[in-house]
Amino acid sequence: SGMDKKKVIVVGGGITGLATAYYLQKEAREKQLNIKVKLIEASDRLGGVISTEKRDGFVIERGPDSIIARKKSAIRLIEEVGLKDKIISNTAGKSYIYARGKLHTMPEGSFMGIPTRVTPFALSGLFSPLGKLRAAGDFILPKGEPKADQSLGAFFRHRLGDEVVDNLIDPLLSGIYAGDIDELSLMALFPNFYEIEQKHRSLVIGLNKSMPKPPKTAKQPGSKKGMFISLSTGLEELIYQVESRLEEGTVMKGTAVKKVVKTGGTFQVQLETREVETADSVVITTDHFHAQSMLSDYAFMEPFKDMPSNSVANVAMAFPKSAIEKDIDGTGFLVSRSSDFRITACTWTHKKWPGTSPEDMALLRCYVGKPDDQKAVELSDEEIVDLVLRDLNKTMNITAKPIFHFVTRWRKAMPQYTVGHLEKIAYVKKQLSIELPGVFLAGGSFEGVGIPGCIDQAEAAVEKVIVHLT
Numbered sequence: 001s002g003m004d005k006k007k008v009i010v011v012g013g014g015i016t017g018l019a020t021a022y023y024l025q026k027e028a029r030e031k032q033l034n035i036k037v038k039l040i041e042a043s044d045r046l047g048g049v050i051s052t053e054k055r056d057g058f059v060i061e062r063g064p065d066s067i068i069a070r071k072k073s074a075i076r077l078i079e080e081v082g083l084k085d086k087i088i089s090n091t092a093g094k095s096y097i098y099a100r101g102k103l104h105t106m107p108e109g110s111f112m113g114i115p116t117r118v119t120p121f122a123l124s125g126l127f128s129p130l131g132k133l134r135a136a137g138d139f140i141l142p143k144g145e146p147k148a149d150q151s152l153g154a155f156f157r158h159r160l161g162d163e164v165v166d167n168l169i170d171p172l173l174s175g176i177y178a179g180d181i182d183e184l185s186l187m188a189l190f191p192n193f194y195e196i197e198q199k200h201r202s203l204v205i206g207l208n209k210s211m212p213k214p215p216k217t218a219k220q221p222g223s224k225k226g227m228f229i230s231l232s233t234g235l236e237e238l239i240y241q242v243e244s245r246l247e248e249g250t251v252m253k254g255t256a257v258k259k260v261v262k263t264g265g266t267f268q269v270q271l272e273t274r275e276v277e278t279a280d281s282v283v284i285t286t287d288h289f290h291a292q293s294m295l296s297d298y299a300f301m302e303p304f305k306d307m308p309s310n311s312v313a314n315v316a317m318a319f320p321k322s323a324i325e326k327d328i329d330g331t332g333f334l335v336s337r338s339s340d341f342r343i344t345a346c347t348w349t350h351k352k353w354p355g356t357s358p359e360d361m362a363l364l365r366c367y368v369g370k371p372d373d374q375k376a377v378e379l380s381d382e383e384i385v386d387l388v389l390r391d392l393n394k395t396m397n398i399t400a401k402p403i404f405h406f407v408t409r410w411r412k413a414m415p416q417y418t419v420g421h422l423e424k425i426a427y428v429k430k431q432l433s434i435e436l437p438g439v440f441l442a443g444g445s446f447e448g449v450g451i452p453g454c455i456d457q458a459e460a461a462v463e464k465v466i467v468h469l470t
């Protein structure tokens, strides 16, 4: 409407880039904006870390397997592309932590490892009597000094002591961020915990006051729906469906973007093929290393050079159920870092997501690659499978080799929001708006890891692009 055709280039075709392209085209249609979108992806497939394998009746996730249901942007996108019928919920079974030489059930009433009820903690074998006494310090210790940021470890160690951190909070957070709790940023990841401490002093009391109480029925057997959703046909289905709804000719695969340069009011997007595309706006949705290298002419991108990112390997293994002699009731376990294990987590996927395996089969998914054991990721498939089985047999008793396995290495795929992350992002965004107005960053490296966080950023980028172009 009254504007020339404007071209937007989306760099990267993971969930962030796909959602950006999809919502841009949708907005353009609805608001009759004259916008042309092109999505450029380096690899020969879309989806980035979202990748599903199907084999012998199994649905196997090589990357993410769970979307937190509380954050609505992912469910909205799933419904947009006609996948409402395929939404499944996880079984809210017991989960465990391996610490102090054995498996312990997760204490009831823990929220990200922070107790909200005293009794289950007092009774838990996860902590020594002294550790419990130290955790009770939360009730009496003064609140910490106001700080612009601090590590999650420093914050939780002050309130609850080392044992609760090392045996519960760290394994839980490592399962999500694959990072070192003593490096990760409180304000980037859990600013609400800081606010609770500043307001209520005690985290335990503050959480109890500020958390809506879940309905009692949620804990009763029979209504065993968990906090997560997935898709019965695998999360990659979301990728296919979004891709199929993009306008003809939107996607260019197998082509990496090398550089983005401003020339007057437009941008030159240089491809590795030496071709150059011109755009009025560019949304970069790659990891921060590639984003930095595309914008290496700009000094303000330098902070991304030293922003760490960890590697993990995911190992999926199929067994006949009969091969698992010591079966444990539950959906999986996490491992505390002090334990003599190289795996960090194991999901009994056939129990967490029952439809993903044939009736008489078991599917186990494990991770290796602790922050201080990154070399585990580079072992051969056989070595990784062997070490995983060795670790599993410390708690399980698996008498057979897997029928098949998939080992997937995700190199530098876990961006680390370390102390000061928010400031870093605020600085880069400000400089972008000054030096490269019309170029936007979105994705897992920047303002939220996790699928819903990425889709939120995509939606925000769409708004910013439209404001910039109109």
Ligand code: FAD
Pocket (backbone or CB within 6 Å): 011, 012, 013, 014, 015, 016, 017, 040, 041, 042, 043, 045, 046, 047, 048, 049, 050, 062, 063, 064, 065, 066, 067, 068, 255, 256, 257, 258, 285, 286, 287, 290, 312, 314, 410, 413, 414, 442, 443, 444, 445, 448, 449, 450, 451, 452, 454
């Ligand atoms: P990516 O998926 O990394 O996509 C970026 C894309 O950019 C890639 O396709 C890449 O090829 C492309 N690219 C890179 N360089 C260039 C270039 N120069 N030119 C063009 N294209 C380029 N989140 C959850 O919510 N639940 C989970 O259970 C969960 N589990 C996870 C498990 C693993 C092993 C990993 C790695 C992540 C997990 N996450 C999970 C996090 C979540 O998957 C990610 O935050 C999210 O998928 C990232 O999407 P993205 O589009 O930002 O990045």
